[in-house]
Each structure stands twice: as structure tokens, then as C-alpha cells.
Amino acid sequence: MAGFPHGWFFITSTNGHVLTITPISFQRLTTNKVSQASRIELRPNVEGDHQLWSHDDGYLVNKLSGCVLAIKNQPSKGQCLTSVMREPLENAEHQRWEFNTNCLTLISNHDWSLSDQPVPRCVASEDGVDWVCCPKSCSD
Numbered sequence: 001m002a003g004f005p006h007g008w009f010f011i012t013s014t015n016g017h018v019l020t021i022t023p024i025s026f027q028r029l030t031t032n033k034v035s036q037a038s039r040i041e042l043r044p045n046v047e048g049d050h051q052l053w054s055h056d057d058g059y060l061v062n063k064l065s066g067c068v069l070a071i072k073n074q075p076s077k078g079q080c081l082t083s084v085m086r087e088p089l090e091n092a093e094h095q096r097w098e099f100n101t102n103c104l105t106l107i108s109n110h111d112w113s114l115s116d117q118p119v120p121r122c123v124a125s126e127d128g129v130d131w132v133c134c135p136k137s138c139s140d
Helices: none
Strands: 007-013 017-020 038-043 051-055 058-063 069-071 083-084 097-100 103-106 112-114 122-124 131-135
Touching: 007 051, 017 103
Parallel strands: none
Antiparallel strands: 007 017, 007 131, 017 038, 038 083, 051 058, 058 069, 069 083, 097 103, 112 122
16 A cells, blocks of 8 residues: 555645544544544645544544544445444455555545545546645644
8 A cells, every 4th residue: 555654644635625524523432333424524724633644554544533534335426435433354445545646546446536525525536636645744
């Protein structure tokens, strides 16, 4: 999964906004479940923990919640991003990502990438936009 920086980083779209767990959907973990999936949006970078991600074996882990970036359902055009509890590898085809040549795609299916709409959605790879993974230190 080459391409992701080490440590915490921001995932920035071509419009300069970053992938963000929205404050309205911050959830606390209870009995290994999230009461509801957290909504992901593109927002201006305020350098908050809800905007920081790390890479762990294909999973993109949010610093605030400890949950991972995922496609809401199985990948298909228009599916929203969400942040959910990490699934075991055998069930994580919609949760594991790679970053190559400024393209953020699912490991299980390179046909899918992300749009840069205010609420990013799953799109065909050829319709995806460039992304930048900027280490936290680059914004300090």
C-alpha cells in the first residue's frame, strides 16, 4: 500500500478541502459498536483530530474516532463515504484503500475512486479527482 505518509495526515482534494468526520456525527464507541456511522464531508482544514487519518494495512483510521474510512455499502456509483468500526480483513473490501499517483482507490476494486463533492461519493476511477495526503507536519 505504498503512497500514504507515515503517521497522521490530512486527505486533501483538488478544491483544498479535507476529508472530515462531521461534528454533528461524532460518536463514542459502546460495546464495540458505533451507534451510527459517522458522515464524511469535505470541509476547510481546521487541523482537528476529526480531519486526521493514518494508514494501517489498507485501513484509513481517523484520529478522533478510531474508526475507518469506508464506502457506505458495497461500492457502486453514488455511494457515500462513512466512518465505521474496522471489519476483519475478509469482510473489509469496502474499507481498505491505496494511494497511487494522486488517486485514492479501494484495494479490492481499482474501478472505484472518490469525487470531490461536499459529500464525497464513489465514482468510476476515470471520473475521480486527484487527492493529496499531506502529513500533519506539512501544515504546522
